[in-house]
Amino acid sequence: MTDRNRDAKNEYATRGDIEQAVESLSSSDELRLEKFASYKTRGLGRKAVYRDHEDLLSEAIKSTWIGAEDPNAGRRWRNKDVSFVQHLLGAMRSIASHWKETVDDCEAKLDSDLTVETEDGEMLSPVENAPSDEPDQERVLIAKEQLAAIFRLFQGDDDAALVIEGIREGWTGTEIIERLALPKNRYEAALRRIRYRLK
Secondary structure, three states: OOHHHHHHHHOOOOHHHHHHHHHOOOHHHHHHHHHHHHHHHHHHHHHHOOOOHHHHHHHHHHHHHHHHHOOOOOOOOOOOOOOHHHHHHHHHHHHHHHHHHHOOOOOOOOHHHHOEEOOOOOEEOHHHHOOOOOOOHHHHHHHHHHHHHHHHHOOOOHHHHHHHHHHHOOOOHHHHHHHOOOOHHHHHHHHHHHHHHHO
């Protein structure tokens, strides 16, 4: 090995260096790393995809272990230039950024993610205020009244009443015949009576 290659290899921590650094972390170092990891995962919101601060810190340490073994994978710690804590902070920053980029912005969101607070302190949900595909109350009431009037027209005509009920259910002519056991000729006759009366 040339002096230049030996010097390049010595720029990075070995597994032994990393083991020693992990064991040497003080309680204040651990707290600082935990708080930073919490801050970064909270900032990701739903883009954290159920990963928490512990996952982020573990990923940074695991990636550093991998980097010590394989220069083409993981994260390499320049232990002569940067403290272990600083290295992990940078690794977590990078990993969190990568997590954020890999989550699709078009992914479904929770209603609670979209709710905003007005200046008056009122919580507004765009989902609650979105127009519905359902007909409004007035149209539903009018439709019910019209249907009741149509049924009254055919009160004494059982076949017509059955056909109207099938149409209300959204069934096709074939489905009405099959589901209601109505012979085809009676179905067609009832349909003609309905069309005639409703003109």
